[in-house]
Amino acid sequence: MENVQIIVEYDGTAYCGWQVQHNGLAIQQVLMDVWEKMTGEKIKLAGSGRTDAGVHAYGQSANFLTGSTIPVEKIPYAWNGNLPPDIRVLEAKIRGSDFHSRFSAKGKVYEYRVLNRAQGSGLRYNRVWHVRQPLDFDRMDRAKEHFIGTHDFTAFSSAKSEATTKVRTVHELVLSKEEEEYVFVIAGNGFLYNMVRIMVGTLVEIGQGKREPESILDLFEGKERRASGITAPPQGLYLKKVIY
Amino acid sequence: MENVQIIVEYDGTAYCGWQVQHNGLAIQQVLMDVWEKMTGEKIKLAGSGRTDAGVHAYGQSANFLTGSTIPVEKIPYAWNGNLPPDIRVLEAKIRGSDFHSRFSAKGKVYEYRVLNRAQGSGLRYNRVWHVRQPLDFDRMDRAKEHFIGTHDFTAFSSAKSEATTKVRTVHELVLSKEEEEYVFVIAGNGFLYNMVRIMVGTLVEIGQGKREPESILDLFEGKERRASGITAPPQGLYLKKVIY
Numbered sequence: 001m002e003n004v005q006i007i008v009e010y011d012g013t014a015y016c017g018w019q020v021q022h023n024g025l026a027i028q029q030v031l032m033d034v035w036e037k038m039t040g041e042k043i044k045l046a047g048s049g050r051t052d053a054g055v056h057a058y059g060q061s062a063n064f065l066t067g068s069t070i071p072v073e074k075i076p077y078a079w080n081g082n083l084p085p086d087i088r089v090l091e092a093k094i095r096g097s098d099f100h101s102r103f104s105a106k107g108k109v110y111e112y113r114v115l116n117r118a119q120g121s122g123l124r125y126n127r128v129w130h131v132r133q134p135l136d137f138d139r140m141d142r143a144k145e146h147f148i149g150t151h152d153f154t155a156f157s158s159a160k161s162e163a164t165t166k167v168r169t170v171h172e173l174v175l176s177k178e179e180e181e182y183v184f185v186i187a188g189n190g191f192l193y194n195m196v197r198i199m200v201g202t203l204v205e206i207g208q209g210k211r212e213p214e215s216i217l218d219l220f221e222g223k224e225r226r227a228s229g230i231t232a233p234p235q236g237l238y239l240k241k242v243i244y
Numbered sequence: 245m246e247n248v249q250i251i252v253e254y255d256g257t258a259y260c261g262w263q264v265q266h267n268g269l270a271i272q273q274v275l276m277d278v279w280e281k282m283t284g285e286k287i288k289l290a291g292s293g294r295t296d297a298g299v300h301a302y303g304q305s306a307n308f309l310t311g312s313t314i315p316v317e318k319i320p321y322a323w324n325g326n327l328p329p330d331i332r333v334l335e336a337k338i339r340g341s342d343f344h345s346r347f348s349a350k351g352k353v354y355e356y357r358v359l360n361r362a363q364g365s366g367l368r369y370n371r372v373w374h375v376r377q378p379l380d381f382d383r384m385d386r387a388k389e390h391f392i393g394t395h396d397f398t399a400f401s402s403a404k405s406e407a408t409t410k411v412r413t414v415h416e417l418v419l420s421k422e423e424e425e426y427v428f429v430i431a432g433n434g435f436l437y438n439m440v441r442i443m444v445g446t447l448v449e450i451g452q453g454k455r456e457p458e459s460i461l462d463l464f465e466g467k468e469r470r471a472s473g474i475t476a477p478p479q480g481l482y483l484k485k486v487i488y
Binding site for chain 2: 008009010011056057058076077080085086087088089090091118119120121122123125126127
């Protein structure tokens, strides 16, 4: 048996998320079903972490044990020949037996895109969060600095989060503007449930003038989810990369 | 009656194109139907030109005569409240009675996107042309220069083109690379049927080493459609802007 790691790109629009759940079709499930159809082999595909319904990935990472004779460099071609077009396996590599896409991960990089203009986008409506009210770049840029470093992110995680510690390190948070879109790129050692979406929701409220850039320090201190901003919608979020 | 110009963004994936045809649903038709549902008024919406099935627009331009009392600045909000999410009216302006979105146009700007890597894209599969064989930037960059200026584009237009003259002027053709995508931006005074797609198809064949950059000069000379490259698929093409 070989331990194979794959990198997967997907459009999350049509799915209930990465991970198999009771409701709707999961991306993980589609990959496992297609593999079984191709090879007759049932696999257990372990992802680096879940992504919610509507969230996208440029580079989700997953691994599975296989006895298949498909040469590893042919695996993406074989899979993609049978997958729906909104899921693509970009790479496959043989890893050591101790590699686990989730437990071996050293960090992740996410991107979040906010379209800031009067009207929505016919081309990107399930790819961005459409925010009508003008956003102030400088306020958001000042605020985002407070996230960098090691903090208790309790106020920036869903009550559903089951993590035992809410302390995480954000290594980098870059804000840029591409025409009418604000793009947040966030790298960290780990992310709590909904953490990126609540961080972006809070930054957007700061950009709208509804709260102050420095208020983030109070949110770290207070550790109350209800004191922070809204959860930004899923369709603006992309898992870019998992770091090992 | 006011002559109102609108700028429309759309994802062409689900439609038979901009213009009403016997097969499938046209973007023009959806806009007219929704307007009638909203106001009771039947309008004739004239676009700057057709876009084929699967072709997208960031800035299609159209105009129509209306007796509606909706203030012009409210028109995009009203329309977008009733349109499907893949069509968005970005702007509306009152124009003089002699303005016609097609006949008043001085030029157009198109963008074409080619994804050049081994595997396709789960996120952009109906937004780019996926070309597997590696492309040579320098060959395509040298070749594209030959298109700039005024030429007879007979070899770069569909046999279905009914234009009386095939002479057109390309003002600008910029090629850039954004990660794994080659992006062609083409500005000209007018475009024949399939002209951008055949130009890109030919440039890609040059990038693959199947033909020489200088062969474009022979194609202008020979005026034979079958001598030029393939018609690049519709989903990589975007109408960016109509110039007046």
